[in-house]
Amino acid sequence: MPESQFRKAIEQSSAVIAHCGEGTALLLEDFDKPYILVPRTSKFHEHVDNHQLEMADDLENQGVLIARSPADLAKFLKLITISRKALNFAEDKQLCDYLNDRYPSQDYAKLMLVCSSGGHFKGLQGLSQYWQTYSQRTWITFKTGTTATELTKEKAYWAHSPTNRNIPNLVRNLLLAIRLLRKERPALVLSTGAGVSVPFLVAAKYLCKSKIIFVESKTRIRDLSLSARLLRTLKALDLLIVRAEEIAHLYPEAVFIPMGSDHESVKFGLQDVQIASFHDTVLISTPKNIFNTEARKLKDDFRQLCEEEDSFRKIIIDMSKTNYIDSSGIGALVSCLKVIREMDSKSDKPEPTELVLWSVNVQVLAVLKMTNLDEIFHIEPATRTNRFPNQKNSRSPQSKSHRIATNFHRIYQALINIPVICAIAYVMYFFYPAIEIDPIVPVHPSVRSFPKRLMDIVGSLIGLSITALLFVPIAIAIKLESQGSILFKQKRAGLMSKPFGIWKFRSMVKNAAILKQKVTNEIADSMDGQSTNGDNGKFFKNNNDPRITKVGKFLRKTSFDEFPQFWNILTGDMSLIGTRPPTFGEVGLYELENEYTDEKMTEWSRLDVKPGLSGVWQVSGRSTVRSFEEVMIFDLTYKRNWSLRYDLWLIWRTIAVLFERNNGAV
Numbered sequence: 001m002p003e004s005q006f007r008k009a010i011e012q013s014s015a016v017i018a019h020c021g022e023g024t025a026l027l028l029e030d031f032d033k034p035y036i037l038v039p040r041t042s043k044f045h046e047h048v049d050n051h052q053l054e055m056a057d058d059l060e061n062q063g064v065l066i067a068r069s070p071a072d073l074a075k076f077l078k079l080i081t082i083s084r085k086a087l088n089f090a091e092d093k094q095l096c097d098y099l100n101d102r103y104p105s106q107d108y109a110k111l112m113l114v115c116s117s118g119g120h121f122k123g124l125q126g127l128s129q130y131w132q133t134y135s136q137r138t139w140i141t142f143k144t145g146t147t148a149t150e151l152t153k154e155k156a157y158w159a160h161s162p163t164n165r166n167i168p169n170l171v172r173n174l175l176l177a178i179r180l181l182r183k184e185r186p187a188l189v190l191s192t193g194a195g196v197s198v199p200f201l202v203a204a205k206y207l208c209k210s211k212i213i214f215v216e217s218k219t220r221i222r223d224l225s226l227s228a229r230l231l232r233t234l235k236a237l238d239l240l241i242v243r244a245e246e247i248a249h250l251y252p253e254a255v256f257i258p259m260g261s262d263h264e265s266v267k268f269g270l271q272d273v274q275i276a277s278f279h280d281t282v283l284i285s286t287p288k289n290i291f292n293t294e295a296r297k298l299k300d301d302f303r304q305l306c307e308e309e310d311s312f313r314k315i316i317i318d319m320s321k322t323n324y325i326d327s328s329g330i331g332a333l334v335s336c337l338k339v340i341r342e343m344d345s346k347s348d349k350p351e352p353t354e355l356v357l358w359s360v361n362v363q364v365l366a367v368l369k370m371t372n373l374d375e376i377f378h379i380e381p382a383t384r385t386n387r388f389p390n391q392k393n394s395r396s397p398q399s400k401s402h403r404i405a406t407n408f409h410r411i412y413q414a415l416i417n418i419p420v421i422c423a424i425a426y427v428m429y430f431f432y433p434a435i436e437i438d439p440i441v442p443v444h445p446s447v448r449s450f451p452k453r454l455m456d457i458v459g460s461l462i463g464l465s466i467t468a469l470l471f472v473p474i475a476i477a478i479k480l481e482s483q484g485s486i487l488f489k490q491k492r493a494g495l496m497s498k499p500f501g502i503w504k505f506r507s508m509v510k511n512a513a514i515l516k517q518k519v520t521n522e523i524a525d526s527m528d529g530q531s532t533n534g535d536n537g538k539f540f541k542n543n544n545d546p547r548i549t550k551v552g553k554f555l556r557k558t559s560f561d562e563f564p565q566f567w568n569i570l571t572g573d574m575s576l577i578g579t580r581p582p583t584f585g586e587v588g589l590y591e592l593e594n595e596y597t598d599e600k601m602t603e604w605s606r607l608d609v610k611p612g613l614s615g616v617w618q619v620s621g622r623s624t625v626r627s628f629e630e631v632m633i634f635d636l637t638y639k640r641n642w643s644l645r646y647d648l649w650l651i652w653r654t655i656a657v658l659f660e661r662n663n664g665a666v
């Protein structure tokens with residue numbers, strides 16, 4: 001399409017979505033139209049290289065809206081329909097008063113007004129209270145239907161268009177500037193920007209010694225336009241006026257003139273639209289990280305949304321901006337799923353509400369796959385236009401070790417799905433289970449500690465040797481007293497709620513799971529809470545549980561019932577020292593609202609550490625614990641104070657406790 005037709009199409013539009021080309025970006029600056037740019041990439045075979053990604057990063061820092069995902073386009077469309085006042089180009093009285101005080105017309109004989117068409121022209125018209133005080137004034141702008149009509153009674157000269165990447169027109173405008181300035185010789189030049197103004201302002205400054213005033217566009221809210229930066233570099237400006245306080249902080253010489261309440265709309269960007277609804281679909285955007293505080297907010301926003309409106313067919317959680325997620329973030333997503341299922345059960349919808357995780361990046365997707373949540377949620381991972389990595393971070397001292405870890409992780413991922421050769425991946429996992437987690441995913445330091453893993457391997461081999469000696473007499477005792485299997489396997493939540501099967505010697509009767517509903521849970525959810533029955537608590541324990549056999553009481557008193565867990569340690573699902581591994585029934589009751597420690601950790605935060613055979617809780621008198629809150633404090637104490645020395649001390653204390661007569665075991 002010829003540029004003239006493109007300009008005409010823009011003038012007739014109410015909003016513009018365009019690819020992130022340099023010429024397109026510069027051209028759209030000439031118009032008072034909301035626009036957003038979409039980087040075209042080689043990843044989706046849209047472009048030969050990723051140059052537009054580089055350009056997008058730079059333009060975004062200048063305040064230009066960039067679409068990184070389909071959700072950004074949806075939010076953009078929602079943003080421009082929000083009922084706030086649009087940019088008002090009526091009289092800008094505050095700026096006019098400032099110009100009248102600083103550059104009064106009686107001190108300057110001639111005034112030249114230089115601008116592009118579109119929004120820049122309208123912006124200059126809004127300063128008529130000032131420039132109309134000059135009897136001798138000249139206009140330089142592009143000739144369009146609007147400018148030709150509005151300037152019929154003004155002395156106007158038409159600049160050559162287009163100027164974007166058009167060298168002949170740039171030269172013609174420079175020659176026109178030299179010719180006109182020799183003729184007019186203005187004492188003062190006022191411009192509202194765009195590329196056409198640069199040759200005229202530079203020529204006026206150095207040929208006529210004119211005073212140069214440059215008023216930055218009202219749409220510039222984060223950084224100066226290219227024209228302003230170029231003029232500033234050439235030292236061609238006597239006065240630079242900006243309309244955003246953020247830009248004024250970047251350039252101390254600039255004068256900040258606020259736009260007033262009529263122009264608040266330009267301060268809003270995509271980040272201000274966290275929830276956007278379209279008919280029967282709603283879109284919720286998540287922040288850069290979903291940790292404790294962000295997880296609480298996501299759940300609260302989601303619940304409030306569902307309570308206010310229950311007619312949505314589809315709810316989209318846009319995760320295009322989210323780089324990292326921890327156990328609390330997983331808890332927030334699970335809570336959202338529970339909320340929507342509760343909402344559906346109370347309504348009479350013919351079909352359940354669809355919940356979609358949109359534009360999930362590789363780090364978050366790796367965590368969801370590790371925890372098997374990718375099988376529960378509908379995930380669309382391949383729609384995100386990524387930013388380039390920060391070059392400063394890539395040169396950090398840790399980058400070499402990170403590259404090595406990343407390479408091993410990629411090798412593991414490549415081998416794990418290949419028949420026969422996958423045995424190599426299993427060996428790699430055995431010695432270093434953290435290899436399944438992408439190195440860029442932030443986890444607790446204990447998870448990636450290789451010395452801790454070596455300690456687990458040695459300790460589990462010693463423990464399994466002892467278990468082998470005890471197995472035959474324990475098996476005979478269990479079989480003689482009650483029917484059922486010798487070993488008991490139960491599904492538990494491991495690191496970041498990753499499911500695994502925990503092994504124990506059976507210490508209860510055969511139908512213990514069915515009888516559990518009739519047993520009182522002596523562990524309350526909080527220190528001042530009440531006991532509950534069955535599965536209604538976040539942690540279950542009863543000192544006089546009738547389901548425990550006589551042999552089982554001995555096994556629990558000596559902790560022999562837990563010796564098969566050395567196998568879980570050897571396979572990498574558990575550690576010698578860690579937090580107590582909860583059941584998924586308990587995890588399902590975890591809440592994000594409760595805060596623990598000064599870091600305001602959630603109940604899900606205890607899953608950031610790999611579960612252990614022993615830990616702070618085990619050596620602190622297990623039978624004396626009477627609330628889940630105490631369990632949380634013990635587990636979070638370990639998480640905060642972890643070190644290899646701390647692990648060794650807890651191992652020593654665990655052995656010592658086992659030989660104490662009153663060891664607190666149940």
